[in-house]
Amino acid sequence: MAPARLGAARFTRYSFTRTLLRRAARQDWTFGRSCLDMDADGRGHAIYRVDAEGHVFHFVAFTTTLAESGHTDRVIADAWEVSAALVEGDVSDGFLAELRESVPLQEAGRLDPRVLVLTRGNRSVRFYDYLVDRLAEGRQPEAHRVADAGYIMRSTAFYGNGKFGMRSFLGYTGDHPLRAPYRAQFLAAWLFRELSLDSVEHCAGQRGGSAAVQFDAQWRCYFGLGNATGLGLVPYALKHPDVLNSWAGVRELALANVRAMPATPERLDTLRCWTGRAHDHFGATDGDDVWPWLGPRSLADVTARISRQIQAVANAGRPFDLLYRWAEEQDVETCEFVVSLLIEIDEGIGDDELDDLLRVDESVPLDATMTVGELRVLLDER
Structure with missing residues (x-):
């Protein structure tokens, strides 16, 4: 967050x-x-x-x-x-x-x-x-x-x-x-x-x-x-923390699912495919870094590094967990790029379940008969 x-x-x-x-x-x-x-x-x-x-x-x-x-x-x-x-x-x-x-x-x-x-x-x-x-x-x-x-x-x-x-x-x-x-x-x-x-x-x-x-x-x-x-x-982000929490929660749930998965040839191929597509896209696009974001040239380098790391961990018992642990030690852009790539191979959240996870009840129970003094106490406690 x-x-x-x-x-x-x-x-x-x-x-x-x-x-x-x-x-x-x-x-x-x-x-x-x-x-x-x-x-x-x-x-x-x-x-x-x-x-x-x-x-x-x-x-x-x-x-x-x-x-x-x-x-x-x-x-x-x-x-x-x-x-x-x-x-x-x-x-x-x-x-x-x-x-x-x-x-x-x-x-x-x-x-x-x-x-x-x-x-x-x-x-x-x-x-x-x-x-x-x-x-x-x-x-x-x-x-x-x-x-x-x-x-x-x-x-x-x-x-x-x-x-x-x-x-x-x-x-x-x-x-x-x-x-x-x-x-x-x-x-x-x-x-x-x-x-x-x-x-x-x-x-x-x-x-x-x-x-x-x-x-x-x-x-x-x-x-x-x-x-x-x-x-x-x-x-919006400041006023709707429950909505933001639901978005982040879906991300964390999917990431946890993938980190626990063993490798299969199909999963590794999917991961390599998405990484290659990202590299081709950014490699064909001009643009410099604009702080705090990386430009296309830098992102092409990021995807190349990620590709090498995928190869390095491909034969491990939990390669997707190892890839994420490596990403955590890199800069924020690289880490979040890896997260997006890993979520592409998640198999744990169905689309109907996702719809339910993203629905948020933002209603706040409020007793309209409370006194001003009671309201002040509630505000002080928070």
Whole structure:
């Protein structure tokens, strides 16, 4: 729970996006684009449909363009190139008109419990037009031009849990596919990413005509969704210690499981595969260290050291425990990298169990009839 260690922690197989996609695959969710109505510059709207375990969701996005000077990640912004909502149920013409009026207003709008998530963002100033031009000319992106960022659009907020009249997290029934913490927000983020790809391809087709091409499958897999600074997580971590404890608890449980496991060829191969992928990724990316974080070049060196250590302990009785003990003696970045790699081979936490572990009851029993004096005593005791 030390701040430096939390800051160095990386995503794992139990991260929100990974668990969302595994559930979607396991439960045969289906995804499709219902509508893309945009002009040549990408102004208009798009609707995506998700059928998931008897529930129907739609991601409804309204798009426009802004001058470069109008791009800002600050919360005081009042205009965005994309404003969108994840909703449950069908989108009638009347409901679409309501969303068109309220969603672009963001905090100033008012919604109802059919809306699960509200989000907004902007195009990448560096990459959006470049990608449109490349596809319009019938060419794919140049890796050296886009590899250092890896996104086309950048979100600046994902609101949920009852804000502005949206559905509260408590409003999800026990068997609802989005009942796990942050699953609705990450589904919205995943569809936002799809919108960014489709928007570029649409504009390229308008600009290049028959010469235009779509992204190769590898590029569609590569590009993600950018995010703003996330400064709101700082007070969140301070005010929600039980939530933070659940996140750390899942990590510690998974790590303990792996450290106790004996080696098998399959487990070692999986560990080597993930380490090799990490090395290839960081080795192909430029970037210097920015204290207190290591840049891609340094992280490529870290993964090479980890690979050598995996080989050194591979034939031991408890190689994964030995690898972690070695990592504890290294710098924080190396240690947390090893933790993420080890958790990839955990077999002890099922996804349904994980959903239960991440649900936290933050209610605080309070006797509203107590006196001020009694309250002061409670505060003094704490």
